[in-house]
Amino acid sequence: MSKAATIGESTQTSSAENVVLRRAMTQCQQCFKSPVQPGVSLFRCSGCSVELYCSRACQKKAWPDHKEKCMINRKHQSSKEGAERLRLLRAFTTKHRPSISEAVVRALDLCADVSRAQRDMLVLYLTARPAPVRTEKAFQLIATDVIPIGGLWPEREAEMKMMLGKAHDTITQHTSAPGAVLVTLACIDQHVVNICPVCIQSLEGLTPGLPWEEKLMRMLNEGIVL
Ligand SMILES: [Zn+2]
Ligand SMILES: [Zn+2]
Structure with a gap:
């Protein structure tokens, strides 16, 4: 398990579901690297400012899947x-x-x-x-x-x-x-x-x-x- 997936491990309410939720908000959406790991910094999708990526390569790989969601995100953001x-x-x-x-x-x-x-x-x-x-x-x-x-x-x-x-x-x-x-x-x-x-x-x-x-x-x- 990656280090990032265990943030807050010691707390009483952490569950598998919380790990998934936290992941969605804090890790690269392609490779699940997290900024708590050394040398990792994330940036947001320039289209929707929602999705996080650790590199242009990950962003590019994720784009076919993210494309539709990106448009929906942008619509929500007027x-x-x-x-x-x-x-x-x-x-x-x-x-x-x-x-x-x-x-x-x-x-x-x-x-x-x-x-x-x-x-x-x-x-x-x-x-x-x-x-x-x-x-x-x-x-x-x-x-x-x-x-x-x-x-x-x-x-x-x-x-x-x-x-x-x-x-x-x-x-x-x-x-x-x-x-x-x-x-x-x-x-x-x-x-x-x-x-x-x-x-x-x-x-x-x-x-x-x-x-x-x-x-x-x-x-x-x-x-x-x-
Ligand atoms: Zn990545
Ligand atoms: Zn986007």
Whole structure:
């Protein structure tokens, strides 16, 4: 197994499915090399800015298969549509913020070690529902993952940690909460991502060991808002 396929191996929620999802977002789509391997850097397809490749050779080899998807990707990206999808994902995140912030405390087991919030993040892999009736049901949660910050996009690690740091400072200055933790909502079929710092809920009063993942799936997928 390649090194890249084992990122986050030690986390409790990694599964074969997560490895596949992570691969799609972080590795060369032709040879599956990853930038965590020495000497590998990836660039995006200049047509759609979605697919990743490690070399012109891989890009060329992948083109016959990618051609059609590239066109679909580009169609999805007319800026107005892209902005609208991000707006919807942000609205969905806001609706479910209480459930997400409860889940992340358990997912990262912050009760045992609150400093983990500075190293790891919760990733929610979503798919878009065809025609949502309500914002809170606009996306479906299909898998969760706990990985190091920067585990999906190493080139954005510094930016993400800065975002987290700012939120942490604001929260600790103005509230009694212990700080912030990062949650990434990634809609895999529409290539839209919302990285959002969430306030760490009071660590007292949370019972560790509850099946947080099932609960989160139910809340998000049934559109239950706290
Ligand atoms: Zn490659
Ligand atoms: Zn493309």
